[in-house]
Amino acid sequence: MSALELRNLGVHLRTTRGEVQAVRDVDLTVAEGEVVGLVGESGSGKSVTALAVMGLLPPGLSRTTGAALLQGEDLLSLRPEELTSVRGRDISMIFQEPMTALDPVFRVGDQIVETIRAHQKVSRRAARGRCVEVLGDVGIPDPSSRARAYPHQLSGGMRQRVMIAMALVAEPAVLIADEPTTALDVTVQAQILGLLHDLSREHGTAVVLITHDLGVVAETCSRICTMYAGEVVESCRVDDALLDPQHPYTSGLIQAIPRSEKRRQPLFSIPGRVPPLTAMPEGCRFAPRCAHAASQCLEPQPLLAIGDRDVRCCRAVELSLPGALPGPAS
Amino acid sequence: MSANAPEPLLVVSELEVRFRLPGQREPLRAVDGVSFEIGASEVFGLIGESGSGKSSVARAVLRLAPIAHGSVTLGGTRFDQLRGRELRRHRRRVQMVFQDPHESLDPRMTVREAVREPLRLGGGRDGVDDRALECIERVGLDSNLLDRRPNELSGGQKQRVNIARALALEPELLVCDEAVSALDVSVRAGIINLLLSLQQDLGISILFISHDLGVVAHLADRIGVMYLGKLAEVAPAESLTTRPRHPYTEALLAAEPEARPSAYRTPRPPVIHGDAPSAAHPPAGCRFSTRCPYVAERCRVEEPALRPVGPDALVACHFAEELQLAGRRG
Numbered sequence: 263m264s265a266l267e268l269r270n271l272g273v274h275l276r277t278t279r280g281e282v283q284a285v286r287d288v289d290l291t292v293a294e295g296e297v298v299g300l301v302g303e304s305g306s307g308k309s310v311t312a313l314a315v316m317g318l319l320p321p322g323l324s325r326t327t328g329a330a331l332l333q334g335e336d337l338l339s340l341r342p343e344e345l346t347s348v349r350g351r352d353i354s355m356i357f358q359e360p361m362t363a364l365d366p367v368f369r370v371g372d373q374i375v376e377t378i379r380a381h382q383k384v385s386r387r388a389a390r391g392r393c394v395e396v397l398g399d400v401g402i403p404d405p406s407s408r409a410r411a412y413p414h415q416l417s418g419g420m421r422q423r424v425m426i427a428m429a430l431v432a433e434p435a436v437l438i439a440d441e442p443t444t445a446l447d448v449t450v451q452a453q454i455l456g457l458l459h460d461l462s463r464e465h466g467t468a469v470v471l472i473t474h475d476l477g478v479v480a481e482t483c484s485r486i487c488t489m490y491a492g493e494v495v496e497s498c499r500v501d502d503a504l505l506d507p508q509h510p511y512t513s514g515l516i517q518a519i520p521r522s523e524k525r526r527q528p529l530f531s532i533p534g535r536v537p538p539l540t541a542m543p544e545g546c547r548f549a550p551r552c553a554h555a556a557s558q559c560l561e562p563q564p565l566l567a568i569g570d571r572d573v574r575c576c577r578a579v580e581l582s583l584p585g586a587l588p589g590p591a592s
Numbered sequence: 593m594s595a596n597a598p599e600p601l602l603v604v605s606e607l608e609v610r611f612r613l614p615g616q617r618e619p620l621r622a623v624d625g626v627s628f629e630i631g632a633s634e635v636f637g638l639i640g641e642s643g644s645g646k647s648s649v650a651r652a653v654l655r656l657a658p659i660a661h662g663s664v665t666l667g668g669t670r671f672d673q674l675r676g677r678e679l680r681r682h683r684r685r686v687q688m689v690f691q692d693p694h695e696s697l698d699p700r701m702t703v704r705e706a707v708r709e710p711l712r713l714g715g716g717r718d719g720v721d722d723r724a725l726e727c728i729e730r731v732g733l734d735s736n737l738l739d740r741r742p743n744e745l746s747g748g749q750k751q752r753v754n755i756a757r758a759l760a761l762e763p764e765l766l767v768c769d770e771a772v773s774a775l776d777v778s779v780r781a782g783i784i785n786l787l788l789s790l791q792q793d794l795g796i797s798i799l800f801i802s803h804d805l806g807v808v809a810h811l812a813d814r815i816g817v818m819y820l821g822k823l824a825e826v827a828p829a830e831s832l833t834t835r836p837r838h839p840y841t842e843a844l845l846a847a848e849p850e851a852r853p854s855a856y857r858t859p860r861p862p863v864i865h866g867d868a869p870s871a872a873h874p875p876a877g878c879r880f881s882t883r884c885p886y887v888a889e890r891c892r893v894e895e896p897a898l899r900p901v902g903p904d905a906l907v908a909c910h911f912a913e914e915l916q917l918a919g920r921r922g
Contacts, residue, residue, distance in 0.1 A: 303778060417867045418642075418867075447642055447867075448641065448844060448847045449641065449844065451847065451849075452849075475849065477806075477850055477851040478849045479851075480849060480857070518777045520807055522921065524810075525830065529781035529784055529785055529810075531781035531785060535746045585853075586856075587853070
């Protein structure tokens with residue numbers, strides 16, 4: 263059984279212009295101890311997908327369809343109070359900006375103790391001990407004194423470590439990390455990504471790493487799921503996507519990254535922009551920006567199983583798209 | 593640069609920028625004795641993590657931050673000593689593009705008005721419209737966007753408007769402070785291409801400031817690496833990335849995620865630990881000594897000067913000649 267399995271997940275949002283579908287037909291499976299990258303640009307629906315799984319979208323203004331199975335149990339069918347006890351215990355989420363996710367007026371140790379005692383019947387003293395232990399696990403030096411610090415007294419990297427400690431203190435089966443290192447300096451980012459990788463290995467936590475950075479995915483994840491305009495367009499092993507992308511959007515993203523062998527040469531840039539949710543094309547959503555669009559692309563595109571990967575492109579087999587290596591073979 | 597090289601366009605010498613902090617007797621030295629030159633039609637990249645002082649350098653060059661010590665010379669003119677009308681007359685020679693494309697635009701102004709504004713303020717009357725149109729076309733904006741306002745434009749289009757505004761007065765130097773950092777990867781590629789073409793076609797010089805080593809290495813002819821208010825290394829982009837000579841440069845290269853399949857990634861040294869110390873209380877001796885894996889006793893007491901090492905690099909490390917540091921493949 264997978265730690266997390268999304269089946270045909272859809273998210274509808276109510277806006278002033280009526281209901282729009284922000285996320286459509288998302289399938290995603292994450293095994294125990296696996297780190298899967300959920301990649302896409304702004305407006306691709308990756309964060310909305312995560313919030314829908316966590317049940318954190320405003321209920322009156324959103325509607326989630328399909329299934330989100332956490333160790334076989336559908337999160338979408340849970341009552342709000344059941345979901346509250348699952349969140350933080352079985353599935354946790356961390357965000358880009360730890361400063362806004364931590365309460366500024368409480369010491370970080372007290373916030374972690376509160377999390378522990380919300381899910382486990384333990385004494386305050388035992389919870390304190392566990393808190394110091396978990397702060398040490400995430401690489402915070404001198405954890406017992408740092409537990410007494412307020413969030414503003416810690417650096418960005420330390421705050422993100424506190425968030426990870428808080429998310430992992432109940433040893434959840436699944437951790438969703440939404441751009442956890444985007445606000446951090448690159449040397450600190452490397453430390454945090456290494457930490458997520460090690461924690462997933464050691465505790466068997468399944469991690470969904472949401473990011474816009476293919477470099478981060480290449481170095482941290484084993485599988486990648488690329489989203490565009492609310493849909494999964496390609497889902498496969500990271501090395502396969504980088505060597506031989508089969509969806510033109512994945513290939514375009516790879517080509518847009520500067521690389522040393524093409525220094526000072528023009529980069530590939532995907533023309534146009536993501537269509538607004540209110541005006542999605544009937545057929546392939548990427549077709550208006552795609553250099554390979556043909557007449558069959560005007561038809562709705564199902565996610566096709568090609569070998570051991572899934573691609574939402576009817577031309578995937580006939581196209582040979584450039585990947586992350588120079589030369590014609592890539 | 594060779595001995596008979598033409599006069600550089602910008603000479604920054606011994607620059608110091610200080611900020612007074614509330615409740616602190618000693619001012620914060622955000623920039624502490626930084627010297628570099630930018631040649632005509634050269635792209636100089638300045639890279640560093642938060643608190644390194646790279647943005648303060650940009651603001652000092654633009655005369656937006658007070659210069660406590662040192663000089664900024666632009667084409668032979670002491671830019672830092674200009675006042676009043678003289679300053680306004682010379683200011684058009686240096687223009688800037690900031691990180692947030694939306695915040696930098698007046699929401700009430702159309703594209704046409706926004707690009708006309710600097711021309712009007714620059715005292716132009718005749719040909720203002722023609723020049724504005726020329727700039728808008730130069731940055732690759734479609735003429736049907738002329739009467740749009742910022743909220744009707746995408747992030748990439750807005751940044752193009754900002755660049756068109758900066759170009760309007762025909763500056764000799766363009767200062768870009770994290771100008772592509774807020775953009776999606778596919779859009780970012782287009783702006784990078786535009787900046788390259790401005791240098792190559794118009795012969796404009798660019799001071800390009802970013803935390804993203806991959807982007808800086810793609811664009812820049814030479815790169816300066818800043819750490820806690822000082823330059824650690826200045827070298828041509830290619831040799832800096834393939835053969836770094838300062839341990840901090842090596843650490844930055846090691847931490848930068850590479851979007852390559854696992855079999856093709858450069859083997860790299862382990863990631864350095866911890867966060868950068870506060871610029872308000874920099875360590876004694878070499879500022880990188882608290883995190884440097886090669887630190888020796890001398891580094892903690894004696895501050896290394898930025899000095900020539902090899903044919904074309906300047907390095908602030910006592911052991912630059914002895915260390916064999918790892919870079920990226922060419």
